[in-house]
Amino acid sequence: MSDQLVINTLDFVRSNRFLQGSIPLVNLERLYSYLANTSGELVYLISGLFDEHNRPMLKISVSGSVALNCQRCLGKMEYELDLETGLLLARSADELSRYDEDIFVDAIYAANELSVLTLVEDEVILGLPISPRHQDTGCCLSTETGIHATTAKEHPFTILASLKRTH
Numbered sequence: 266m267s268d269q270l271v272i273n274t275l276d277f278v279r280s281n282r283f284l285q286g287s288i289p290l291v292n293l294e295r296l297y298s299y300l301a302n303t304s305g306e307l308v309y310l311i312s313g314l315f316d317e318h319n320r321p322m323l324k325i326s327v328s329g330s331v332a333l334n335c336q337r338c339l340g341k342m343e344y345e346l347d348l349e350t351g352l353l354l355a356r357s358a359d360e361l362s363r364y365d366e367d368i369f370v371d372a373i374y375a376a377n378e379l380s381v382l383t384l385v386e387d388e389v390i391l392g393l394p395i396s397p398r399h400q401d402t403g404c405c406l407s408t409e410t411g412i413h414a415t416t417a418k419e420h421p422f423t424i425l426a427s428l429k430r431t432h
């Protein structure tokens with residue numbers, strides 16, 4: 266079963282391995298609250314390599330079609346997921362906090378037993394749009410309604426600024 270897969274991250278990198286597979290959406294329980302339904306599956310590719318500074322890292326790509334809920338009309342909306350991320354593997358707590366301070370890299374602890382399912386699930390949660398919406402033509406609510414909804418969500422300071430401008 267692909268969802269039971271576990272990798273030893275540093276071994277994986279040292280032996281230059283890669284792993285390819287698919288995970289049914291129904292197995293990704295932490296995604297349920299984002300999804301309109303759980304049909305379909307995601308395809309992933311994980312490869313182990315050293316980056317240009319000779320640091321061990323995992324490259325993860327995930328793709329597939331997911332059904333989200335449009336935040337404007339609450340209707341179903343197909344979203345094509347196509348993610349590619351690099352995660353540095355920190356070998357100590359020090360290294361991890363150093364990587365965390367660097368805004369240009371993402372890092373995780375170099376676990377001996379990293380669940381592929383959890384890894385893919387984490388990446389998908391980070392990669393999903395925060396506020397998915399249909400394109401105007403595909404949304405069952407009018408564009409005008411959409412504009413009102415957007416205005417209402419504006420930051421209070423933005424609204425304040427526009428009030429000031431009109432007085």
Ligand SMILES: [Zn+2]
Nearest residue numbers: 335338399404
């Ligand atoms: Zn919509």
